[in-house]
Amino acid sequence: MDKTIVLDDKEFLICQEINVDNIHYIYCIAIDGDEYTLLKENDGMVESVTDIDEFKKVMSMIAKENI
Amino acid sequence: MDNEEKTINIVNENYKRMQKLLNEEYNNGLKHLDEREYGEEPLSYGIYEKQPLKKEEKSLKTEVRRKLVKRAMILVMTFGIGVAGIVQYDFSNSGLENPNVSNFDNLQIDEQKLNEYESEEHGTTYQDFIDYAKETGAPITQDSYEDFQELTKRGAR
Numbered sequence: 001m002d003k004t005i006v007l008d009d010k011e012f013l014i015c016q017e018i019n020v021d022n023i024h025y026i027y028c029i030a031i032d033g034d035e036y037t038l039l040k041e042n043d044g045m046v047e048s049v050t051d052i053d054e055f056k057k058v059m060s061m062i063a064k065e066n067i
Numbered sequence: 068m069d070n071e072e073k074t075i076n077i078v079n080e081n082y083k084r085m086q087k088l089l090n091e092e093y094n095n096g097l098k099h100l101d102e103r104e105y106g107e108e109p110l111s112y113g114i115y116e117k118q119p120l121k122k123e124e125k126s127l128k129t130e131v132r133r134k135l136v137k138r139a140m141i142l143v144m145t146f147g148i149g150v151a152g153i154v155q156y157d158f159s160n161s162g163l164e165n166p167n168v169s170n171f172d173n174l175q176i177d178e179q180k181l182n183e184y185e186s187e188e189h190g191t192t193y194q195d196f197i198d199y200a201k202e203t204g205a206p207i208t209q210d211s212y213e214d215f216q217e218l219t220k221r222g223a224r
Contacts, residue, residue: 002132006121007113013127015139029139031127035113036139047117063143 004031005039005046012037016062025049025058110138191219 003014005028012028019025026039026046038055039046049055127135196215205211 001124002127004123004125006123007115007118013132013135013139014122015136016143027139027143029110029135030113031131031135034110036110037113037115039115041120044120045117046115046120048112048114050114059143 007037007039007046010035016065018058018062018065020058020061025062027059027062191216195219 005012005014005026010033011031013031014026014028016027017024018027024041026041027036028039029036038049038058040049040054049058196212199205199215200211205215
């Protein structure tokens with residue numbers, strides 16, 4: 001089974017979940033469309049990461065886990 | 068081994084693996100990092116406001132899953148080698164500020180650095196291998212590339 005997440009009624013495939021500094025991040029790509037986002041989860045709520053340094057740090061960690 | 072050496076080793080190892088993966092992609096008929104080669108729109112970064120987590124489980128068609136994961140991982144790979152300075156990513160104009168801006172448009176491969184890196188690592192560059200393959204008719208595969216590296220190493224000794 002594939003894990004998906006719905007954001008603003010748009011469906012995303014979860015590609016990777018990772019914990020960095022005790023924060024849970026979800027890297028996902030739109031199932032229909034050409035969009036991706038990196039979400040941070042807190043208390044059952046999610047929002048896209050908008051801080052560039054945070055984004056770079058987490059994406060680099062995801063990269064290290066994958067290559 | 069100090070931290071700097073450890074970091075360099077990790078980056079080098081990642082780079083080799085990324086190169087192997089990209090070569091495999093090449094052999095599968097996917098010729099370029101930039102997904103526009105696939106006839107797809109480049110990926111852009113979507114910004115979503117805080118909202119409840121709505122996770123689901125479902126079975127996607129294999130080819131759909133494969134395509135999506137491949138697109139997502141190609142993007143991730145660019146971050147894996149970004150630390151080596153080979154790939155430069157201009158965040159000043161990235162999708163993080165404007166979700167409609169293509170992230171791939173902001174990627175630049177520093178070919179000089181890549182050549183220097185490959186030359187230091189192997190004594191030859193990937194471009195040398197391509198030239199060699201064109202001249203000799205050798206297949207452009209990972210095995211053939213490794214044979215070429217061995218051959219040139221032996222020749223240099």
